[in-house]
Amino acid sequence: AQALQQTLGSLGRDVQADLLAVAAVDPNDPPPQPPRRTTWAMADLLAANFPAPVWLVPDILQQAGLAILAGRPKMGKSFLALQLAIAIGSGGHFLGHVLPQRHVVYLALEDSPRRLQERCRTLGATSTTDVAFETAWRPLNGDGLVDLEQRIKDARPGLVVVDTLARACSGRLDWNDTAATVGALAPLQEMALQHDTCILLIDHHRKPNGANPDAIDDVLGSTGKVGTIDTALGLYRKRGERDCTLRVTGRDVPDAELALQWDPLTCLWQMVGNAQQVRSASIQQAILDAIRDLGGEATVSELAAFLGKDKGNISREISELLAKRAIRPLPPQGRRQPYTLA
Numbered sequence: 001a002q003a004l005q006q007t008l009g010s011l012g013r014d015v016q017a018d019l020l021a022v023a024a025v026d027p028n029d030p031p032p033q034p035p036r037r038t039t040w041a042m043a044d045l046l047a048a049n050f051p052a053p054v055w056l057v058p059d060i061l062q063q064a065g066l067a068i069l070a071g072r073p074k075m076g077k078s079f080l081a082l083q084l085a086i087a088i089g090s091g092g093h094f095l096g097h098v099l100p101q102r103h104v105v106y107l108a109l110e111d112s113p114r115r116l117q118e119r120c121r122t123l124g125a126t127s128t129t130d131v132a133f134e135t136a137w138r139p140l141n142g143d144g145l146v147d148l149e150q151r152i153k154d155a156r157p158g159l160v161v162v163d164t165l166a167r168a169c170s171g172r173l174d175w176n177d178t179a180a181t182v183g184a185l186a187p188l189q190e191m192a193l194q195h196d197t198c199i200l201l202i203d204h205h206r207k208p209n210g211a212n213p214d215a216i217d218d219v220l221g222s223t224g225k226v227g228t229i230d231t232a233l234g235l236y237r238k239r240g241e242r243d244c245t246l247r248v249t250g251r252d253v254p255d256a257e258l259a260l261q262w263d264p265l266t267c268l269w270q271m272v273g274n275a276q277q278v279r280s281a282s283i284q285q286a287i288l289d290a291i292r293d294l295g296g297e298a299t300v301s302e303l304a305a306f307l308g309k310d311k312g313n314i315s316r317e318i319s320e321l322l323a324k325r326a327i328r329p330l331p332p333q334g335r336r337q338p339y340t341l342a
Contacts, residue, residue: 102158
């Protein structure tokens, strides 16, 4: 040690600092992330070879970025998020996909340990499921942001769940203030991209206004929320019903509507298929049943009146059923064009 001190003393201060920095490196530490390039000339941008997006959940969540899962209260958002966390932590199935195993950090700020235990057991988690729960955390719009970045650096999770966003931030934050909202969420997005992880925020929808549901417009608060995130997931379900729609939209995510169904025995969301196709199949089945109920034949107008549906929608589904040869037209009766089962 005395000889080392004498040797270091004979070197310049810059060289001393470099040697001490090298000696302090832990070989088990992850390699430092290269800084993100933020300046591009047009020629460089057009010539760059960017890798294809890496998916955490194919066509739903990318491996890196900030996402929001929102819905009305008590609609099953937390169960869906916990189901996703357990699937990633165990390398299991989620909505028809097999996911690679990754570490998950889960900020369960509205649940007690007992409730978490009960839910994890119900969802089939085991002691080897790689999910770490935190039931308390300093505000993410304060010191908790530094805590979270350090946790991500140390644990390198594939997914961080924040349940809920409102509980994770201090009450001083006004979500209707666009500048304040962007100021709170932009560091989280930057953190997710810099450390190649997905941060999923659980949030709420505003009261329905009767218009067509929209995963972006329905998020409670200012446009600063959805303007900052990379992906928005909207869970839509009528209270008391098992069927729901998961709407997906984002910067690099293809827009999709997925039909899900709640299994009350396992407390799992199951994938049914493309929501539009499921709705169409349901209407077509209703048309076939209505033709039987109306004596074996019916016109478009009669079916629309019987089912309480728009005549144009019934006409489109009739065309699909004719193409599938599930029904056939009968000879016209004046201006009346009836259809029967094939």
